[in-house]
Amino acid sequence: DTAVSQTPKYLVTQMGNDKSIKCEQNLGHDTMYWYKQDSKKFLKIMFSYNNKELIINETVPNRFSPKSPDKAHLNLHINSLELGDSAVYFCASSQDPGAGGYTFGSGTRLTVV
Amino acid sequence: AQSVTQPDIHITVSEGASLELRCNYSYGATPYLFWYVQSPGQGLQLLLKYFSGDTLVQGIKGFEAEFKRSQSSFNLRKPSVHWSDAAEYFCAVGARTNAGKSTFGDGTTLTVKP
Numbered sequence: 689d690t691a692v693s694q695t696p697k698y699l700v701t702q703m704g705n706d707k708s709i710k711c712e713q714n715l716g717h718d719t720m721y722w723y724k725q726d727s728k729k730f731l732k733i734m735f736s737y738n739n740k741e742l743i744i745n746e747t748v749p750n751r752f753s754p755k756s757p758d759k760a761h762l763n764l765h766i767n768s769l770e771l772g773d774s775a776v777y778f779c780a781s782s783q784d785p786g787a788g789g790y791t792f793g794s795g796t797r798l799t800v801v
Numbered sequence: 802a803q804s805v806t807q808p809d810i811h812i813t814v815s816e817g818a819s820l821e822l823r824c825n826y827s828y829g830a831t832p833y834l835f836w837y838v839q840s841p842g843q844g845l846q847l848l849l850k851y852f853s854g855d856t857l858v859q860g861i862k863g864f865e866a867e868f869k870r871s872q873s874s875f876n877l878r879k880p881s882v883h884w885s886d887a888a889e890y891f892c893a894v895g896a897r898t899n900a901g902k903s904t905f906g907d908g909t910t911l912t913v914k915p
Binding site: 729736 | 833835837839842843844845846847850852889891895901902903904905907908
C-alpha cells in the first residue's frame, strides 16, 4: 500500500492547456504539501494544507490552484500551462509539521511542449 | 528566514570508503534538521532527523548525522558506502513555526566507484 500516491506519474501537454495532478495519503497525516523540483533538482515549496485549510501559499503564479477536499487528498490544478512549468511536482505529508519530516510521493513529471 | 547550504554539488567515493556530506543551516532558533535521499526517478525518502536531545542521530541504511550548534552544521556520515547509496542527498531545515515549512538545500550528488 503506497503511503503517498500521486497521479499521473507522467504528464505531457501543450502550452495553454489546463491540467490537474492528484495526491492521496493513507497515513492519517493532517498536513500535506506541494513541492516543485526543477531541472537542477532544486526543491521549492508551493503550498501546504492542514486538515483542509490552506496554511502556506508561497509566491506561486495564480495559475496554480490547490484544492483539498479532505485531509487525505490534495490536488493541484494548473491553468494555461507554460513551458516554464515543466518540472517534477512532489506531494508530501507530515503528521507533525516541522519536527516529523515529510513522507513524499514519487512525483509527477510534467512536460509542457 | 531559514536557509540551508550544501557546499558540495558532487562527491565521488569508492565503494567501501567512508562518506561525509556537509550541510550548513541558518535559522534563528534551534532548528529541526533532516536528511533525505532521492534515487533516480523516485521521491525523497527521510534518512534521519534531529529536533532535540542527543546531537548524534542514527538513521536508516546505516547513516548518521551530527548536529553542531557552534558550527551551524548537520553533516551526514556513513562508515562504509555501498554502490546502492549512489543518489541525490538533500539536507533540510524545518521551521518550528510557519506551519512547519521545510527549506531544502540544493542537494549533493553522490557517485560510488566500484
